Amino acid sequence: MTIRVIGAGLAGATVAHLLHQAGRRVEVLEGDPTWGGQLRTASAGGILYEPAGAHIFHTSDTAVWQLVTGLVEMLPYRHAVRTEAFDRVLSWPPQLSELRELPQWATVERELASRPAVPRADNFESWCVGLMGETLYHEFIEGYTRKQWGEDPKNLTAAWAPKRIELREDGYRDLFRDPHQGWPSGGYPKLLDALLREVPVVMGQRVTIDDWEDVCAGADAIVVTCALDEFFASHLGALPWRGVRLVNHYLPGVDHVLPCGVLNTPSPLKPHTRAIETKWMSGQTEPGTVVSYEYPGAPARHYPIDDVAGANRALARRYLDELAALPGPPRFVAGRLATYTYIDMDQVIRQGINTARRVLEALG
Known part of the structure; x- marks a missing residue:
């Protein structure tokens, strides 16, 4: 018997890795031709950058940090953000x-x-x-x-x-206060590769409700990490998401352009929301850099929209109820897409740890 995990992003990869480590047979089904979700790292002229947006690993969860550092080398990076405001570059927060x-x-x-x-x-x-x-x-x-x-x-x-959102008076200028912070040497694919190295993964196979019978066949349990409205063909309505697109500029012979890893641009007169220079995170010292400008409004599932009336959250719960009502083996959800939540990477991994534990407890 097999535990099937739908989705090979960070949540699905964490669950699959831990279940495999526990001696369970696991199979991951991923709709994209590659695994990793939004955790992408690319290279231009040997300089690393993130084509799907900046990802900064930070956590106060020691177990999460131990899991990650047991798999990849984490460079000692602490994240600083600045923002253009009052015709100056000021600290954020x-x-x-x-x-x-x-x-x-x-x-x-x-x-x-x-x-x-x-x-x-x-x-x-x-x-x-x-x-x-x-x-x-x-x-x-x-x-x-x-x-x-x-x-x-x-x-x-x-x-x-x-x-x-904060307003600070203590002079602390790193964005996060978590004791554990860093950036994976070589980029985030190293982390996903380490999580999935020993786990069978079928890529390019998108799973929907129409495939449920096949997914359940021979399965002890199902773990769903994909977007549930997409899984159910949005028959209750589409869940609103906000996506971004990155325009990446490779600049040869330049050390750094930005004053730090991320520079926010709140002005409505400029279409991008922020500029990102991953070289601050990667710690690379060779000549050249890549500055990525982030533009909102792309057709991608990056950020769930939490409306003040709670309508979107209520719709997400209806999809969760539909998943729970399906016939078949026990099923579990984890990750940003399936839970429709705006969470950081360490919280995604924590959900993966907790989900793997629940699966093992359910199966005995």
């Missing part, structure tokens, strides 16, 4: 020590003094304004959000804002 030097500080100071004790969580905009005031919100957040999500910020939920 914003630092009060820098803001005090701005001509607009008097206005910002008044707005900060009048903030509520707790930001209102009516929607994404109300929470951000409650945290930092109107001026900082409009300069740092509003334009970026409208470009990135293609929505009025009032239509987005505030649920994930506390995890992503």
